Amino acid sequence: MNQAIETVDQGNRVQDTKERILDAAERLFAENGFATTSLRQITAEAQVNLAAVNYHFQNKESLIRAVxxxxxxxxxxxxxxxxxxxxxxxxxxxxxxxxxxxxxxxxxxxxxxxxxxxxxxxxxxxxxxxxxxxxxxxxxxxxxxxxxxxxxxxxxxxxxxxxxxxxxxxxxxxxxxxxxxxxxxxxxxxxxxxxxxxxxxxxxxxxxxxxxxxxxxxxxxxxxxxxxx
The missing domain is CATH 1.10.357.10 (Tetracycline Repressor, domain 2)
Structure with missing residues (x-):
């Protein structure tokens, strides 16, 4: 039972991280443009590390596609x-x-x-x-x-x-x-x-x-x- 709850919690955290990255990327792309917005800016805005972006989206192009x-x-x-x-x-x-x-x-x-x-x-x-x-x-x-x-x-x-x-x-x-x-x-x-x-x-x-x-x-x-x- 506890293991199932932990699995759900972990899944929710992963989804929350993904949504935070998407939200941050969308806001920064809107404000600064697609070309000039860097992954470093997005990770700082979303309060995640670069590994999280790479895990969910692989690269900037895939992140733009997801946005x-x-x-x-x-x-x-x-x-x-x-x-x-x-x-x-x-x-x-x-x-x-x-x-x-x-x-x-x-x-x-x-x-x-x-x-x-x-x-x-x-x-x-x-x-x-x-x-x-x-x-x-x-x-x-x-x-x-x-x-x-x-x-x-x-x-x-x-x-x-x-x-x-x-x-x-x-x-x-x-x-x-x-x-x-x-x-x-x-x-x-x-x-x-x-x-x-x-x-x-x-x-x-x-x-x-x-x-x-x-x-x-x-x-x-x-x-x-x-x-x-």
């Missing part, structure tokens, strides 16, 4: 649940509405930003991610986002079948950039609006982001038609 997966994984799962509902309602070959698809893509990110205290570093982390997205970090991000990118690209094509692959790529690139900018620079929105707009109102933000992305994608569709004439 991203811990946040992006649940967001993508929520996205897929929303898409399942949309596809069920539309049927196997029925039309889909672009705004509904974009809402399914954006809502989980905004929900996480406001409803989970442990996600408080997520907006700045996402901003860092997009500004440092090259090399190995790009590979890690692509690995995390590949399933969502494939599914939502197909859904947008279903909603807007006349949109060219190039137009879709430009539209998503600019739209995702708008989302990341909103998450990382909410205080700027307060300044621009002179305090009229509340960047913490995620449902209001969702409404405007969906309208902005849908309008941009449809404008690119119109551009395609004009170029073909």
């Amino acid at each position: 991203l997966h811990r946040r992006i994984g649940p967001i993508n799962q929520r996205r897929f649940d929303l898409m399942d509902a949309l596809e069920f309602a539309a049927g196997e070959s029925g039309p889909m509405v672009l705004e509904d698809v974009l809402r399914a893509f954006l809502l989980p990110v905004l929900e996480a930003r406001t409803s989970c205290p442990e996600m408080r570093h997520w907006p700045r982390l996402l901003g860092r991610l997009y500004t440092e997205l090259h090399g190995s970090l790009m590979e890690l991000f692509q690995r995390e986002m590949a399933p969502a990118a494939q599914r939502f690209t197909a859904a947008i094509n279903r909603a807007e079948p006349t949109l060219s692959p190039e137009g879709l790529a430009w539209g998503l690139h600019f739209g995702i950039g708008s989302m990341a900018h909103f998450l990382a620079a909410g205080e700027l929105l307060k300044f621009i609006s002179r305090g009229i707009v509340d960047p913490d109102d995620h449902m209001e933000a969702l409404k405007h982001l969906v309208a902005y992305m849908a309008g941009g994608l449809r404008a690119l569709r119109t551009e395609n038609k004009e170029a073909a004439q």
